[in-house]
Amino acid sequence: MDKNVNNINDLGRYQRVLDAYLAHPGADSEPPPALNAKLIDAAQRALVQRPAAGRSSRLSAVEIDAEQRKFRPRRRWPMALAASVATIGFATMLARNSFQETPSLATAPAAVAPAAESSAVTDRPAIEMSKRVALDANAQTGSAPPIEAKTESAPEATRRAAHVAPPIVAPPAPSPPLPSPLAPSGAGLMRDAPEFDSPEFAGSNADAGINANAEKIAAPSDALAAPAVAMPPPPAAPATPPVVMAPAEPAFSPESRDQALEEITVTGARIDRADEEDETASPILNIPQSIAAANADQVLQDAAIADKKDAAPRAARGAAPGADVGAAADQHAKIYSTIRALHRRGKTAQAKAMLARFTKAYPEVVLPKDLQALASSNKH
Amino acid sequence: MIFLAATLHLYLSAAAVLAPLLSAASDESLMQAYSAGDGKAFEILYTRHRAPFWRYLTRLIGSSAEGEELFQDAWQRVIVARDSYRSETSASVSGAGGAPFRAWLFRIGHNLAMDRLRHKNIAPESSMDDNVLQFPANSEAEPDQQSISAQAHALLMQSLAALPPEQREVVLLRAEGELSLEEIGALTGEGRETVKSRLRYALAKLKQSLA
Numbered sequence: 001m002d003k004n005v006n007n008i009n010d011l012g013r014y015q016r017v018l019d020a021y022l023a024h025p026g027a028d029s030e031p032p033p034a035l036n037a038k039l040i041d042a043a044q045r046a047l048v049q050r051p052a053a054g055r056s057s058r059l060s061a062v063e064i065d066a067e068q069r070k071f072r073p074r075r076r077w078p079m080a081l082a083a084s085v086a087t088i089g090f091a092t093m094l095a096r097n098s099f100q101e102t103p104s105l106a107t108a109p110a111a112v113a114p115a116a117e118s119s120a121v122t123d124r125p126a127i128e129m130s131k132r133v134a135l136d137a138n139a140q141t142g143s144a145p146p147i148e149a150k151t152e153s154a155p156e157a158t159r160r161a162a163h164v165a166p167p168i169v170a171p172p173a174p175s176p177p178l179p180s181p182l183a184p185s186g187a188g189l190m191r192d193a194p195e196f197d198s199p200e201f202a203g204s205n206a207d208a209g210i211n212a213n214a215e216k217i218a219a220p221s222d223a224l225a226a227p228a229v230a231m232p233p234p235p236a237a238p239a240t241p242p243v244v245m246a247p248a249e250p251a252f253s254p255e256s257r258d259q260a261l262e263e264i265t266v267t268g269a270r271i272d273r274a275d276e277e278d279e280t281a282s283p284i285l286n287i288p289q290s291i292a293a294a295n296a297d298q299v300l301q302d303a304a305i306a307d308k309k310d311a312a313p314r315a316a317r318g319a320a321p322g323a324d325v326g327a328a329a330d331q332h333a334k335i336y337s338t339i340r341a342l343h344r345r346g347k348t349a350q351a352k353a354m355l356a357r358f359t360k361a362y363p364e365v366v367l368p369k370d371l372q373a374l375a376s377s378n379k380h
Numbered sequence: 381m382i383f384l385a386a387t388l389h390l391y392l393s394a395a396a397v398l399a400p401l402l403s404a405a406s407d408e409s410l411m412q413a414y415s416a417g418d419g420k421a422f423e424i425l426y427t428r429h430r431a432p433f434w435r436y437l438t439r440l441i442g443s444s445a446e447g448e449e450l451f452q453d454a455w456q457r458v459i460v461a462r463d464s465y466r467s468e469t470s471a472s473v474s475g476a477g478g479a480p481f482r483a484w485l486f487r488i489g490h491n492l493a494m495d496r497l498r499h500k501n502i503a504p505e506s507s508m509d510d511n512v513l514q515f516p517a518n519s520e521a522e523p524d525q526q527s528i529s530a531q532a533h534a535l536l537m538q539s540l541a542a543l544p545p546e547q548r549e550v551v552l553l554r555a556e557g558e559l560s561l562e563e564i565g566a567l568t569g570e571g572r573e574t575v576k577s578r579l580r581y582a583l584a585k586l587k588q589s590l591a
Binding site: 029030031032035036038039040042043044046047 | 414417419422423426430431434435448451452455456459460462
């Protein structure tokens with residue numbers, strides 16, 4: 001036991017009374033027997049109600065991992081991959097079906113009916129394509145029918161063009177962040193699609209060329225090997241805002257000032273309490289004082305910076321200066337008491353410094369007379 | 381039949397041998413035994429600490445009814461938190477004997493009492509109810525001696541109730557919990573010097589009132 005405590009314990013009657021108290025602390029010095037039985041029973045029941053005999057109620061590592069897995073964000077790239085493959089496969093199937101339904105230009109060029117002139121003129125790519133197809137077909141069959149007779153109807157040509165260019169039916173760019181080489185953007189598919197004048201497209205075996213192209217799009221190895229396939233952006237890129245350095249000064253908000261005021265209030269209350277306890281100089285009382293001074297300086301410094309920053313928004317709001325802190329008048333009163341306590345304890349310099357910071361931070365506040373006198377005094 | 385009788389005899393012998401060992405065990409080992417599933421360990425632990433802990437709570441709150449509620453809640457928490465006791469002990473203030481468990485128990489009580497007082501937004505009772513102020517009837521003492529003791533005890537309780545809450549708690553933790561200044565400081569969140577100062581002021585006031 002501490003020396004001081006020992007000294008005080010040697011107190012004659014007090015010591016005897018205390019000893020007697022500890023030896024026989026009172027009739028109500030123990031809990032009622034019914035309560036004892038109840039608590040012991042509760043303890044026994046808690047042991048029985050364990051999840052399993054001899055097993056801790058804590059989760060094992062495997063169970064914790066399973067629990068955590070429930071809350072992990074799902075990886076969506078397999079779904080996106082499956083959706084992309086399914087969409088491309090569906091597009092390929094549509095292309096095949098449409099060419100099977102459409103009469104083949106290579107095998108039956110004469111069966112192609114002349115197109116309506118107006119629609120053929122308006123759709124120049126379709127005409128160009130149909131002309132090339134017809135020329136190729138003629139070259140293979142040896143006949144030289146008039147070009148006009150081989151002109152494909154505009155709707156059919158448009159449909160073919162649509163099938164040749166898969167981006168029209170290509171899936172939208174996958175929303176999941178993980179890149180998938182099999183889910184390229186529309187631009188990538190366009191680049192994969194053969195040009196009208198490419199040798200792949202030319203020739204009588206147009207179906208084979210288109211199908212080969214579709215298989216090329218669907219084949220993962222080809223897609224990976226194709227350098228022209230545009231990779232989707234990295235996953236984190238869209239959500240990453242440009243890095244902005246935080247300002248050197250502490251960010252201010254009314255809440256932060258309220259918090260600061262609360263801190264200084266608590267400090268003031270601590271000093272006041274210490275003041276009330278004893279005036280006969282306890283060494284521990286110096287600690288709150290120093291803390292109070294440090295806190296008060298920081299608080300008021302922040303408040304001054306904050307007020308400067310807040311002046312414009314406050315004016316924009318049309319509020320009177322200090323209106324937002326006027327509600328905290330009682331907190332100001334506590335700050336006053338802190339300053340008074342410092343002054344009373346002979347820490348006049350600290351009190352005046354704190355007062356100066358306070359008046360700088362809140363110039364609109366009219367100080368009490370004694371603090372006005374303290375501010376104007378030359379005493380340190 | 382003979383085998384059963386022999387088994388029962390062995391069991392009773394083992395229990396007779398183990399019971400004193402269990403009673404002499406430290407608080408920490410008892411708590412760990414309870415955590416491992418030994419209900420008897422809890423009973424011994426409870427019997428060992430119930431009286432001082434009860435007095436601490438009822439004297440601190442100043443009401444035996446509320447003290448009883450807190451007492452129950454605190455022991456319920458001990459029961460529920462039995463598995464986490466090991467980590468608590470490792471983080472607690474090192475001390476000899478049963479201090480860590482005792483400090484842990486009193487910390488639970490302190491937190492509950494502070495929560496209750498904060499919830500009610502009041503300070504601890506400055507006067508204690510009649511149940512708390514009752515003094516033991518020492519049957520061995522003479523009636524006049526009993527009367528003097530009763531008066532002294534009542535005076536002590538009144539003086540204790542008149543102390544500021546912080547000082548009262550420090551006195552109770554010291555007298556009832558037998559905690560060291562460091563343990564009291566860790567429990568109340570104050571420094572050792574603060575605790576020492578509070579204890580000094582409190583004892584000086586008690587001395588003055590009992591002089």
